Amino acid sequence: MADKVVLLDDYVSMFGMRARVALAEKGVEYEYREESLQAGKSPLLLQMNPVHKQVPVLIHNGNPISESLIIVEYIDEVWKDKCPDLLPAHPYQRAHARFWADFVDRKVYDAGRRLSGTKVEEQESGKKDFIAALKLLEGELGDNPYFGGENFGFLDVALIPFYTWFPAFETCGNFSTEEHCPKLISWARRCMERESVSKSLADPKKVYDFVLFLKKKYGGQ
Numbered sequence: 001m002a003d004k005v006v007l008l009d010d011y012v013s014m015f016g017m018r019a020r021v022a023l024a025e026k027g028v029e030y031e032y033r034e035e036s037l038q039a040g041k042s043p044l045l046l047q048m049n050p051v052h053k054q055v056p057v058l059i060h061n062g063n064p065i066s067e068s069l070i071i072v073e074y075i076d077e078v079w080k081d082k083c084p085d086l087l088p089a090h091p092y093q094r095a096h097a098r099f100w101a102d103f104v105d106r107k108v109y110d111a112g113r114r115l116s117g118t119k120v121e122e123q124e125s126g127k128k129d130f131i132a133a134l135k136l137l138e139g140e141l142g143d144n145p146y147f148g149g150e151n152f153g154f155l156d157v158a159l160i161p162f163y164t165w166f167p168a169f170e171t172c173g174n175f176s177t178e179e180h181c182p183k184l185i186s187w188a189r190r191c192m193e194r195e196s197v198s199k200s201l202a203d204p205k206k207v208y209d210f211v212l213f214l215k216k217k218y219g220g221q
């Protein structure tokens with residue numbers, strides 16, 4: 001029997017984009033179900049992710065998998081024969097890739113949320129922390145084409161969706177990521193040359209519109 005794969009997602013979600021990129025890398029066909037979170041959560045989302053009630057959720061033959069990094073690992077393990085593994089083979093390198101992906105969630109996401117948020121007192125510290133986190137990631141990239149070395153891998157999948165949010169962050173914080181982290185921007189452009197990435201990521205203009213919508217909703221300027 002053919003696999004039935006469904007992705008519950010929100011178009012502008014950086015976490016959902018990770019699942020989309022990983023599925024595209026592996027050439028997995030799936031049904032995309034947009035959860036318009038502003039309009040409320042669907043009964044299916046609440047049933048499939050009763051703990052966090054968040055997207056993305058991957059439903060594979062009826063079994064739900066939540067949390068974007070866990071989803072990417074799951075996709076990598078299940079569709080092994082489709083393309084080179086996203087996670088490295090060596091346990092130390094796997095741990096290293098997971099460490100930096102976790103860093104993206106703790107530092108980059110958190111700083112971006114603050115810098116594009118509505119609390120003026122948090123915006124400046126968010127901007128400072130965002131640039132500092134990207135500089136650390138740029139150091140981790142070094143002179144490699146990808147975080148996975150020569151091959152596009154797990155940390156590339158974890159970070160590249162944030163690139164679609166950069167214009168919104170830059171406009172909110174009045175700065176240029178490229179001025180601070182030119183090598184990281186070259187990396188992002190390299191990733192965008194992959195069809196699996198370019199066809200899976202959101203349009204940055206729509207992301208920016210979403211940020212403006214949130215600002216208006218929660219009372220920012």
Ligand SMILES: N[C@@H](CCC(=O)N[C@@H](CS)C(=O)NCC(=O)O)C(=O)O
Nearest residue numbers: 013014015053054055056067068069
């Ligand atoms: N750690 C989660 C974060 C997921 C997340 O924050 N999803 C957001 C959309 S970007 C969501 O569903 N928000 C609705 C809510 O939290 O109620 C992951 O990596 O999947």
